[in-house]
Amino acid sequence: MKSFKKLKTALLVLFIFLIALTSYGQHLPLLKISNDSRYLVTEKDKPFFWLGGTAWELIHRLDREEIDKYLGDRANKGFTVIQTVVLAELDGLNTSNAYGKTPLLNNDPTKLNEQYFKHVDYVVEKANELGLYIALLPTWGDKFNKKWGVGPEIFNPKNAHTYGKILAKRYLNNTNLIWVLGGDRPLETEGHYQIIRAMAQGIREVDEKHLITYHPVGAKKATDFLDDRWLDLDMFQSGHSRTAKEYSYVFESKKTSRTRPVINGEARYENIPDRFWEEEAYGWLDDADVRVSAYWSIIAGAAGYTYGCNDIWQMYDISKEPVISARTDWQAALQLPGSTQMGYMKKIFEQLPWQKMEVDQSLILNDNLEDESYILCAVGTHKKFAVAYTPNGTPINANVSKIDSERINAWWFNPRSGKVKHIGNFDTNVAREFKPWASGWGSDFLLILTSQDSEVNFNEMTK
Template identity: 40%
Template sequence: MLQISSNRRYFTKEEGSPFFWLGDTAWEMLHKLTKEETIRYLDTRAEQGFTVMQTVVLAELDGLEAPRPDGAIPLLGKDPRKPNPVYFEHVDWVLEQSAKRGLTIALLPTWGKWATPWEWTGATDREELMANVVFDEEGAFVYGAYLGDRYKEAKNLVWVLGGDVSPVNEVALANWRAMARGIREGGGRQLMTFHPFGEHRASQWLQGESWMDFNMIQSGHKAAPFPNWEMIDKDLATDPSRPTLDSEPCYENTSVGQFASSRRFNDQDVRMAAYSAVFHGACGHTYGCNDIWQMRRFGDTPVFGGIGYWFRSLALPGAGQMRHLKNLMLSRPYFERVPDQGCILPSSTSRMVDANHLSATRDGTLGGKDASYIMIYRPTPYRISVDTSCIESSRLSIWHYDPQSGYAIDLGERENTGRCDMAEGVLGPDSVLVIDDASCSYRAPGLLSD
């Protein structure tokens, strides 16, 4: 069962080793995939190095009335007090299959619109606001208690309330509080969080909630790039301190801004979102693809301009490249890692422009000289200057790490003068500059110990 690290910044496994959240938004998996399709999906994502599947019980796309392929619907009479055991037997099976593959399920009990009045549309009439809502406080508690009891022994489970909504009114907040209380009183002791509306942070509303174990942001699909690093910075500055991550960034193969006339987010866009967030202190990252979240098949009406099919899009470049971020982070001291933009000197090219935003992380104490490595993510191959005074050693080992392939180029050792100037990157379009204390004799970046 996942736990929070002692410094309240990262996840750990039960025995204390680091757990890097590398998620995928499989929102419609429970609702739309057959068992055979589910196996194919889980096998592929496990092979690609993912660790977390984010999915929903009461799904967004007609999830209350459109049956699963086996004919089951989740609720009898659309009543949260009457969960259908047949439907939940399939959820049980997915959890078991995921556990066999070392995958954690981040389970949303319901998509947000079924529990939250939808104020973002600008509607003001109560009937219109409540059109989709099937939960009240009592129903939310009963449903939560059912889930908490049913899955109280599941070790590969994390609870995620919300679902593309934010608790901006008392009705919504009361429902989510009741559901969280139900899960806890039903026996669910796994970690719990909330997935908010796009371009928002769950901590904006829920930082004071005792049931929140870690935070999520959703940077969304509005722009390329979207400065998700600013949202991570704000989360990490809140009190109490909690781990945070971008749970829904730009989706690969989705139109920018979700407008049909726009270009589509590509693998470079998803890499920048991932590395920027993690280097600014996130405890992991979630990948997403427009064709996969909706599990689009032949004949399905596309959502948000979908042009692909889930089984083909499993092999999109960005999905295969996400493992290199996880491996890079785990190849150096993990729990001691901190974001440190102070490592980037002003002479670095275009350091504050979003498309060229440089992100820095290292280990050690902020303001101290106890670092053993520095990493700088360069979304574009411009020259950079790095303050290396946080590394006390007189010798440095320099590497370029390729986020596309996970390949590291050894640039050799040099004297530590307190400053490291690097010309345009030898890799591209993006790269990571890794500067190690040479006396540590670390293996190549991204290369994990046996």
């Protein structure tokens, strides 16, 4: 009888272990470049929509309970990528993390502090558990080009190469990883180029599985500095200005000699002073800015967009010194509307073959000034659908004959609520004006036109 009980107990323990292994031992699929080199796909060629969250100080400032809260919130809202930094911007070398640890021994990039890196490991593994990829910056840019900020500059080509190899070995088997070099600093000297290329070489000598990109300074693309073979993605920082034309970065990237997926890695932050670097006050950027920059980026042909909030990137709370006039504790800022609305954006585009869109401004027949009201349009490569985004509710006089169908269905998508409204069914032999029910700043709408035989189904988004 005792033997039976022992066997029963052993089987129960094994069963629990297998459940845990199944639940937590699975890895997200590695990401790769699509066959047309324009988008990201999984190992099985499933399209991957990069919806990123900017969390630069996540590793440096938060404890594990707080990390769980942030990552859980973003996963629940439909985010797929979190961008964060190992050697963080806000005195990340000499100010300890939440557990009193700094990342390097004697600020030597070849000597990692194991206790700090266990915390990095936790972030990567917890993200995997929640279905999130980590776009990991080995260092912020002030550690090789101080220019502004804290620094200090600790990198040279030799230790950058070694540091890249060490990190690559440590995270080689973590499938939910994307490497991001740079960190909001320009490459201005030959030494800067040597450091970045040495770090990339160190990673590539060990790791050929994970994608690599470069996070540039504001108003620049990675390819403004680099066109190296290791640069898999062209990431740009369109910056924190209501005057930014995010679509223009995508257009310019597509003119480069090598086709790469394009990612808007840092755009207009929610809850940040507009053009904060200028003396004149322009007010604050809000969720409408987030939506405009996101829709312009994706419709232009970007493979992804990263949401940011001024309070969240720095994980600000009232006990800390605010950077760039941060004013809302990060846990409260999680509830600002922009992040939820980014989930809506991803959901609507995933209802369409978004990776097969081509910009086509000939869809618009009315005047279309290239200012804050600029209507951006794209048509599916098989001409079975089209989308047109109006940032402030300007009516759209549409050349509906761009759709290869005698009749079309027309829909309004409300970017604030994530809901779809059917407008009607129309012939395509005559142009038609579509007028939203509101106008002005914050009254943006997405017009969707689908062929009569389209299999697109918005039923879940009309309730």
